[in-house]
Amino acid sequence: MNADFTEDELAFQQEVRDFLESEFPADIRAKVDNNIRLGKDDIVRWQKILNDKGWMAPNWPVEYGGTGWTATQKHIFNQEMGRIGAPEPVPFGVKMVAPVILTYGTEDQKKRFLPDILESKAWWCQGYSEPNAGSDLASLKTTAVRDGDHYVVNGTKTWNTLGQYADWIFCLVRTDNTAKKQEGISFLLIDMKSPGITVNPIVLMDGSPEVNEVVFDNVQVPVDNLIGEENKGWTYAKVLLTHERTNIARVPYTKRRINELKTVAGKRDDGHGGKLADDPAFARKVAEMEIDLLALEYAELRTLAAVTVGKAPGPESSILKIVGTEVAQRADELFLEVAGYDALPFVPEQFEDGFNGEPLGEGYLASAALDYFNHRKVSIYGGSNEIQKNIICKAVLGL
C-alpha cells in the first residue's frame, strides 16, 4: 500500500502539465482566472484542442477514441486540469450519452453520433427531469407513441442545462403506460431542431442563463434514434449513473477554490488592523475544510483503486457525491464571509464576456453571493444527496 506515483506516472504528470501550460488558450485562462463566464465558442475551441491531442474522452474504449489510461493516469489528468482551471468537456455528450451509445447502441448509431461528440460538432443536453419527476425520476410522463417509423413525443423536460446551445437531447420517455413505472421507459435521442420543440429559459436566483424547460409538442423522432430495446431505458439510465462517477467529487476544483480563498483572505483586511487569513477563527474553518478535502481525496483514490483491480465502482461512491458537494458548498460560504460588503452588489452581467461597464468588486469575491446561490444546486442535482443516502442504506447497509 502506497500513495506514490511511479516514474512513468510522474513523467505522464509532467506531460499533462506541459500540454496544459502551452495549449490551454491564454484568453480562456484569463477568463477563468477573472471569473468571466465561458461562452459556447470558448468551450468548443478548448474541447477541439483537447481532441486534437486525443484527450477528449479518456473513459472511452481506445478503438472509439479513448486514451487507454489507467485509473491513476485519469486521476493525474483531472488533477492537473483542475489545478490550472481548465474546464472539463461538457459532460452531457462525452460522459453521459456516449457510454450509453457505446454499451447499448447499434454500430450505425455509434458511427452517427460518437465522432461528432469527439470533434465537438454536436452539443448534447439531457432530458431526464420533469416538473413532476425529480427524485422519483421513474414517474416521468413525457410520452413517445410509435407511429410507423417514427415516435411522436409529447411532454415537458426541465432543469435542462445549457440546452440553448444544444444540437441534440437524450431523453427518457414513456413508451408503455400499462407496465410498472420503471418498465415502460425508453431512451431516445432527439434532434433539437425538430419541429415542435420549444426551449424556455429558467431564470435562477443568481441571474445565470443556465437552465431551461424543454417542451415537446408532437415532435416526430425516427425509430432509428431509439437506444437498445423499447421499455429498457431505465436500465440504460441506471448503468449510466453507476459507471460515470469519475471525478464526481470534484476534488481538484475545490482544491483550487480553497487556494484562491486563502490568497484573497491573505489580502483582505479583517477590520482590526490585521488580515482575515490570520484570524484564528477563520484559519480554523479553512483548515477543517482542507482536512475534509484530504479525506475525500483519499476516499476517491480508494474508489479508483478498486476500479483498477477490476471491480466496478460500488454504491460507496455515493459518498463522493455527498461529501464532494458539501465541501464545495462550504468553500462558497467562506468566500461569502471573506467578501463581506463586496458580496452585496447584484451585477451578474459583469461576469459575462464583453461586459463594458465598470466592475464592482474584484473577481471571485464580487461573485461570492452569486456562486453561493448557484452552487446550492450541487447537492440537489445528479440524484440529491438524500437520494444518495438512500442508495447507501439500501445497497451498502442492507436497510
Next chain:
Amino acid sequence: MDFSFTEEQQMLQDSVQKFVRENYDFDTRKTILASDRGFSDANWQLFAELGWLTVPFAEEDGGFGGSAVDLMVMMEELGKALVLEPFVPTAVLAGGLVAGLGTDSQKAELLPKIMAGELQLACAISEPESRYNLANVATTATVKGDHVVLDGNKVAVLNGANADQLLVVARSAGSRTDRDGISVFLVEGDADGIHRHAYRTIDGHMAANIQLQNVKIAADNCLGDAGKALQELEKVVDLATVAIAAEGVGILEALLQKTVEYCKTRKQFGVPIATFQALQHRMADMFIECQLARSIVMMAAMKLNSSADDREKSRSVSAAKSRLGKAIFAVGQEALQLHGGIGMTDELDVAHLFKRVTAIETQFGNTDFHTGRFARR
C-alpha cells in the same frame, strides 16, 4: 499508487483476526479487564510468539519492518475487539524511542527484550501543564557528577502502572517550551523517589500519574545524546497517533455494524426501527464518517512510509487525528442514540467501544489540537 495490502499485511491481518476470534470474545475480555494488571500476560507472550511485537521495528533492529501501514492493519483489528494489552505504550512508543534515540548498546540491551515480550515499558511524556505540546517540559534533569537527578510530575502515563521501566522525558537545558534541551531517560519503575499513582482510564486501560522527586540515575541512562530528543519524540508520537487512529477506525466500524444489526432486529411500533428513514439516513451518515476516517488514516500511514518531508508527514498525521476525532463524536454518539437505553449499559460492548474511542480522541492530542497543528504547520 497502490491501495492493496501486501501478502505480509494480509497475513498479519489474518493473524490478528484469528487471535481475537479465538481469544478475545467480549466475556473473556471482561475477565481480563477485571484482573489486577488489566491485561493478560499469557496474551502478551502470545503476541511475542506471533511476532507482533516486532512489527514496529526496522529489519536492522531485528524487527518486521517498522511500516506505519503494517501497524495500521494490526491496530484496526485489535481495536474491533477492544484488546487491552499495552501494545502501543510498550512496543510503539517506548520501543520507538529506544530504536530512534538509543545508542547501539542501549538498543542491543532493550529491543530484544521488548520483542520477546519480556519487558513492559511506559513513556512518561505529558505533564500537568503541558497539554499536548511535546516541547513543553518542566521536569528537570540536573547533572550531578556522573549522575543525573530527575524532578517533576508526569500525568496520564499509559501502561505507567505496570511498566518495569519508564522512559522519562525531561529537560536538561533551556526554558520550559524550548525545542532544544529535551532528553529521554531510562528509569527503573521502582527507583527511589518515584511515586506512582496508578489508576484505570475511562476505557479500562491501566495508567499512572508519576511523581519524580530527586530520582538519581546514572548519566548513561540517557537515550542517545542529551538535549536532542524532541524531533525523534515527535516522530514516535506521530507514529503512535496513527496506530491509535487506526484502532479508532476499527472501533467506529464495529459501532456502525452493531448499530445497523441492532436496528434491523429491534422492533417498535410493530416494525424494525431500521425501516424508519429518519434513522436510516443517520446510519448512512455514520457510514460516510467511517469511510472518511478510514481514508484519511490510510493517507497518514502511507505518508509516514513515503519520502514526504517531515512537515508533510506531521501535517498528514494531524489531519488524520483531527478528522478521526470528528468521526469519533459523530459515530460514537449516534451509535448510542440509535441503540437507545441499552447502549448506555455496562453490559453491552457498545458502551465499551464508545469509551475507548472517547479516550482515543484525547490521547496524543484531541481534534482541536490537531486542527490547530495542521493549520500552523
